[in-house]
Amino acid sequence: MADPIRGHSLLSHNTFAIDVKADWFFEYGSEEELLAALPRLERPLLNIGAGSNLLFCSDFHGTVLHSAIPGFEILSDDGESAEVRAGAGLNWDSFVERCIANGLYGAENLSGIPGEVGASAVQNIGAYGAEVCRLISEVRTVDAESGEIRVFKAAECGYAYRDSIFKRPENKRYIVTSVVFRLSRVWKPNLGYRALEQAFEGRTPSAAEVREAVIALRDSKLPDPKVLGNAGSFFVNPVVPGPRADTLSLLYPDMPRYSAGEGLVKLSAAWLIDNAGWKGQSIGRAGVYEKQPLVLVNLGGATGEEILNLARTIIADVYDKFAVELSMEVNRI
Numbered sequence: 001m002a003d004p005i006r007g008h009s010l011l012s013h014n015t016f017a018i019d020v021k022a023d024w025f026f027e028y029g030s031e032e033e034l035l036a037a038l039p040r041l042e043r044p045l046l047n048i049g050a051g052s053n054l055l056f057c058s059d060f061h062g063t064v065l066h067s068a069i070p071g072f073e074i075l076s077d078d079g080e081s082a083e084v085r086a087g088a089g090l091n092w093d094s095f096v097e098r099c100i101a102n103g104l105y106g107a108e109n110l111s112g113i114p115g116e117v118g119a120s121a122v123q124n125i126g127a128y129g130a131e132v133c134r135l136i137s138e139v140r141t142v143d144a145e146s147g148e149i150r151v152f153k154a155a156e157c158g159y160a161y162r163d164s165i166f167k168r169p170e171n172k173r174y175i176v177t178s179v180v181f182r183l184s185r186v187w188k189p190n191l192g193y194r195a196l197e198q199a200f201e202g203r204t205p206s207a208a209e210v211r212e213a214v215i216a217l218r219d220s221k222l223p224d225p226k227v228l229g230n231a232g233s234f235f236v237n238p239v240v241p242g243p244r245a246d247t248l249s250l251l252y253p254d255m256p257r258y259s260a261g262e263g264l265v266k267l268s269a270a271w272l273i274d275n276a277g278w279k280g281q282s283i284g285r286a287g288v289y290e291k292q293p294l295v296l297v298n299l300g301g302a303t304g305e306e307i308l309n310l311a312r313t314i315i316a317d318v319y320d321k322f323a324v325e326l327s328m329e330v331n332r333i
Ligand SMILES: Cc1cc2nc3c(=O)[nH]c(=O)nc-3n(C[C@H](O)[C@H](O)[C@H](O)COP(=O)(O)OP(=O)(O)OC[C@H]3O[C@@H](n4cnc5c(N)ncnc54)[C@H](O)[C@@H]3O)c2cc1C
Pocket: 015, 046, 047, 048, 049, 050, 051, 052, 053, 054, 067, 088, 113, 114, 115, 116, 117, 118, 119, 120, 122, 123, 124, 125, 126, 127, 166, 174, 175, 176, 177, 222, 223, 224, 225, 230, 231, 232, 233, 331
């Protein structure tokens, strides 16, 4: 069994490319290996996947745990739908690619999202009119405090927009080791998102074509973390009471707004940041991406504190201008 590594650099374990260290780093390839190691790991513990939604603001004093649990196994298949168990360490986009190659549908709109299968169930990843919680049947975890296995049915995971119970501080004890997904055997494209519908102009594309179109759209809008450090959308879209949105709509008739349930309206964080004048701006080595103002970027050698300072300055400025409070999607460590 591998031993924890002391004083490990996390530079290649976070897509923001923040240069910090963990006192200890432990990577495990199976649930058994994790269970055997748990009693001797220095606390606190921090689970990471590919680090594509993390912002390290300092060195981590404890043990950073990374799952390298592989696996893609079809558990059941009745010709209409099939259940697949995927290991937490499997790259998310490889999972989507394998689903399509096996004639299993439902994940193609989520193509190209960075990260691993374990975190997909924590984050409830979503894009282009799809959300992973609609595909999840169950999430298998190890309880780091008791050393016991606990399986959560999807209904127990508290899924909401980019949210789950696994994000609550009291549930950080649950280490995701595998996820069971239910996928369809019947191909029905989800072209509800306008840019996707336009890409196919009324014809029915194959799942592989939808995947390609999604990846092309993403590449045209989002910076490649290998070139410009980032963690995707830094902020979530704010949800405000209807009357607040109505007041803003009077002042800014072009402002996008979407219904978010009874009496509530979802606003576009990108629009608010752009219209506060932040697109393409920077403070020191931290910047706002010029093509997508939701994305904060590391212009080279930035610290987590510098990125956080830019984020807080934007939040204060957007609040001054629109009286809307933005909140951060990125997990700050
Ligand atoms: C360029 C870019 C584009 C992006 N586009 C999107 C997008 O379109 N939609 C979207 O939803 N997200 C997007 N993201 C964000 C990111 O891809 C997702 O949040 C992803 O799920 C993070 O996966 P990860 O493996 O990197 O997890 P990490 O960032 O390492 O961790 C994320 C969270 O999950 C927890 N975690 C990780 N693994 C485990 C585990 N095994 N057990 C328990 N907890 C765990 C961590 O503690 C942390 O709280 C984007 C990011 C980038 C850089």
